[in-house]
Amino acid sequence: GIQVEQSPPDLILQEGANSTLRCNFSDSVNNLQWFHQNPWGQLINLFYIPSGTKQNGRLSATTVATERYSLLYISSSQTTDSGVYFCAVNAGNNRKLIWGLGTSLAVNP
């Protein structure tokens, strides 16, 4: 089945810094989502982005479907950005989301 790899696994930033998180997938996808899991465990939808570029405030994402990767950009990071960022995809006739292992982000004041 399709494999999803996220990098880096861990990231520590100083408040105000920018970062790029990457998600690679091994096959064509129908759907790709980025989530932020906050320290209380809630999964928050960031982007639904099977292709193209989207922006939402300090966050933006780009998916290059032909090259099988997606990038999540965080600019001017804040302590509230801390948590785990997950990329999840589905492909073909598979209805379930396949998840990466996440990038654990800590933003220090």
Next chain:
Amino acid sequence: GAGVSQSPSNKVTEKGKDVELRCDPISGHTALYWYRQSLGQGLEFLIYFQGNSAPDKSGLPSDRFSAERTGGSVSTLTIQRTQQEDSAVYLCASSVRVRDAEAFFGQGTRLTVV
């Protein structure tokens, strides 16, 4: 409701007891999914519903796990004879349709089996 609602938020149960976890999806969403997340891990698919039917039960870990959905709305995940390895956060999601649609998650039920 405005979002996916799960209850209870936390459940502590003794080994061997049965538990029921409830998910109330976003109104009008035909697809409903159950996942679980063990400590420090990614999400593991359990089962999904299209309406009241469950076309894919492949992720259920054992026959102690079952789920149903009624009226195309509320779903219940039942774990019989709970074991310590069942301890995890159980997450429910819904989407407007099964294919090519954004999934929205509830806050989860944290299950601890002692």
